[in-house]
Amino acid sequence: MLRITDLFAKVEEKDILKGLNLTINPGEVHAIMGPNGAGKSTLGNVLSGREGYEVTGGAVEFNGKDLFELEIEERAREGLFLAFQYPVEIPGVSNMEFLKASVDAKRKHQGQPELSAVEFMKLARETSKRVSLDAAFLKRGVNEGFSGGEKKRNEIMQMMLLEPKLCILDETDSGLDIDALQVVANGVNEMRSPDRSFIVVTHYQRLLDYIVPDYVHVLANGRIVKTGGKELALELEEKGYAWLEEEAV
């Protein structure tokens, strides 16, 4: 699914990722933990092709293709989903329009016809129920005055509608109440399948009680410095990161 080899990346002339290696097979859920500023969000941004992130070395293979040869939109159409892709307000565009446009783009890529407005409305209403979002929400502007919990529910809804192959969820638990956390976790758990993989970036072990990962990685100083099973998250909760950061320098 994803093979990252010796990845180096810069942000504003500063080296952030410094030789990162990570392989993700279909069906796997990988949690990435690590201290603030380690480069976790940078990794997601580099993978999704966000502006301002310069790759200075290494390779990333996604579904057998060179990820860096793909434009941002192509990455999405190939099935890469970054959950914080659009926490910006887009004036004059409703949620419904935004979601329909992204679903239509993906369907077109797969040679499927666009959904009619009525078909999409039905699908969107069903999906909004799965994430406990009021259907009225679909008419609101994209992220216009959303609470943190609503943003997350909306992201999970988008993930469900797009059915990506690789989902990257970053800091999904920061500032979320327990209900929103459950929605995120249930959404991920519902969508787990042998041909879909997840990278879940989290500061807190708590989320991993609900989304049980196959692997837990520690990202420190721009590299994966430790990999373990779900029990590693508990160890980190207890011991912090300092012992690993020292090893990583």
Ligand code: ADP
């Ligand atoms: P994490 O998600 O692990 O907390 P980040 O990837 O957000 O870490 O940040 C890693 C480092 O890169 C930090 O020192 C941060 O200040 C810097 N950084 C990340 N994104 C930007 C940006 N857009 N502009 C400037 N510095 C950035």
Ligand code: MG
């Ligand atoms: Mg951070």
Ligand code: MG
């Ligand atoms: Mg971050």
